Amino acid sequence: MASASSTFKFLSLLAALFAVAEMAISGDPDILSDFVAPLNLTTVDGAFFTFTGMRALVGAPPASAFKVSKASAAEFPALIGQSVSYAVLQFPAGTTNPPHTHPRSAELLFLVDGSLQVGFVDTTNKLFTQTLQSGDMFIFPKGLVHFQYNADSQNAALAFSAFGSASAGTVSLPTTLFATSIDDNILAKAFKTDVATVQALKAGLKP
Numbered sequence: 655m656a657s658a659s660s661t662f663k664f665l666s667l668l669a670a671l672f673a674v675a676e677m678a679i680s681g682d683p684d685i686l687s688d689f690v691a692p693l694n695l696t697t698v699d700g701a702f703f704t705f706t707g708m709r710a711l712v713g714a715p716p717a718s719a720f721k722v723s724k725a726s727a728a729e730f731p732a733l734i735g736q737s738v739s740y741a742v743l744q745f746p747a748g749t750t751n752p753p754h755t756h757p758r759s760a761e762l763l764f765l766v767d768g769s770l771q772v773g774f775v776d777t778t779n780k781l782f783t784q785t786l787q788s789g790d791m792f793i794f795p796k797g798l799v800h801f802q803y804n805a806d807s808q809n810a811a812l813a814f815s816a817f818g819s820a821s822a823g824t825v826s827l828p829t830t831l832f833a834t835s836i837d838d839n840i841l842a843k844a845f846k847t848d849v850a851t852v853q854a855l856k857a858g859l860k861p
Contacts, residue, residue: 768811
C-alpha cells in the first residue's frame with residue numbers, strides 16, 4: 655500500500671506534467687521537419703520561402719483609412735510551423751486600430767514613421783499606455799486587449815508588427831460584440847444600457 659508521502663509525490667508529478675503539457679500546446683505546435691510544404695507542391699525552391707505581397711505598398715499612395723497588410727500562414731504558407739508572422743499597419747491622420755486581442759501570440763510593434771498612442775489592459779483591469787515616436791517599439795502581451803491610435807490630425811503613421819505565431823488571430827471587440835448575432839437583450843444587460851443603444855451601435859458597425 656502506497657504511503658501518503660509517495661501518493662503526494664505522484665500527484666505533484668502528475669500536476670507538473672499537466673502544466674508542462676499545457677505550456678507546450680499554448681503556442682504553435684512543433685513540426686517534425688524543417689518546414690511544411692503543401693501536398694500539391696511538386697517542387698520547393700526559393701520562391702516558396704518568398705512573400706511578395708508587401709510590394710504593393712512600395713510607392714503606393716497613402717491609405718485613406720486604417721489598413722493592415724498581413725503576412726501570416728493564410729497569405730504565406732511557408733510560415734506554417736515556423737511560429738512567426740508579420741503585419742504592416744497604416745494609420746492615416748486621426749485613425750485608430752480599435753481594441754482587439756491576439757489569442758495565440760504577443761505582438762511586438764515597431765513604429766517606423768509618425769507617432770502613435772498605444773495601450774493594453776491586463777487581467778487586473780490596469781491600463782498601460784504610452785505615446786510612441788518613430789523608432790520606438792512596444793510589446794502587447796499575448797491575449798490582452800490592446801489598441802493603437804494616431805492622434806495626429808495632420809500626419810500619417812506607419813508601423814510593423816511581429817507575432818510569435820504563424821496565425822496569431824485577431825478578435826476585434828467592437829466587431830465581435832456588436833456585428834455578430836449576440837442577442838440585443840444580452841448586450842444591453844452586459845453593458846447596463848438599453849436595446850435601442852445596442853441597436854444603434856450595431857447599425858454604426860455595418861459595412
